[in-house]
Amino acid sequence: MTKQSTTRIAGPSRISSVVNFLGSMRLAVSLLVLLAIASVIGTILNQQQPYEDYALKFGPFWFDVFRDLGLYNVYRTNWYLAIVGFLVLSTSTCLIRNTPRMIREMREPDTAMASAYDPQGMANKTEIVSSLPMDSATQMVVAVLRGRGYRPKLHDRGDGGMVILGRKGRYSRIGYILTHAAIIVFCAAALYNADIPVKLAMLTGSTQPENNFHIPLSK
Structure with missing residues (x-):
């Protein structure tokens, strides 16, 4: 008898799949679009006005529709807070x-990157064969890199080869970090101003909302 062994290739776990989904650019852009649409509605339509004014302006049918959608108080509706909450979660x-x-890449010295240089393991690489001497070819590559805004540095590999490392925009990632942090702060402020404690009290039943009655339109 022969024994057969099977190997199972484990796919991405559910946790990693959820993390990848929350951190995806597509989700963030979709949430930002929805948030922009809701903000436009909240800007065009006057918020927190007496219900009688809305009823006189839109009529009985559209008054009920807009009221059920929460358009008279967009920034405190559950669906708006859900969008903001998911945006905070995605951005975080x-x-x-x-x-x-x-941060590790910004603090990493050039010598460490040069020592870890492996042309075979790079996804994007270009191989150029030149008949020029090493010094002339090196000077040519350095001149091209400097012309494109890089600051090239030379590192001897020790095997007769030369590594020319050019980095540009090392600290440009700070803008990425600050932008995402600002989005989190703005969204957190929106959640703070949305009377979430009051909503939680309403869910638990300790607070009852006051019924708003609108005056019927006169014929």
Whole structure:
């Protein structure tokens, strides 16, 4: 008898799939679009006005429709807070996942990157064969890199080869970090101003909302 062994290739776990989904750019852009649409509605339509004014302006049918959608108080509706909450979660996930790597890359010295240089393991690489001497070819590459805004540095590999390392925009990642942090702060402020404690009290039943009655339109 022969024994057969099977190997199972484990796919991404559910936790990693959720993290990748929350930190995806597609989700963040979709949430920002929804948030922009809701903000436009809240800007065009006067908020927190007496119900009688809305009833006189839109009529009985559209008054009820807009009231059920929460358009008279957009910034405190559950669906608006859900969008803001998911945007905070998505932005925080992206920031927590990428910030350590970005800080590590900004602080990493050029010599460490040069020592870890492996042309075979690079996804994007270009091989150029030149008949020029090493010094002439090196000067040519350095001149091209400087012309494109890089600051090239030379590192001897020790095997007769030369590594020319050119980095540009090392600290540009700070803008990425600050932008995402600002989005989190703005969204957190929106959640704070949305009377969330009052909503929680309403869910638990300790607080009852006051019924708003609108005056019927006169014929």
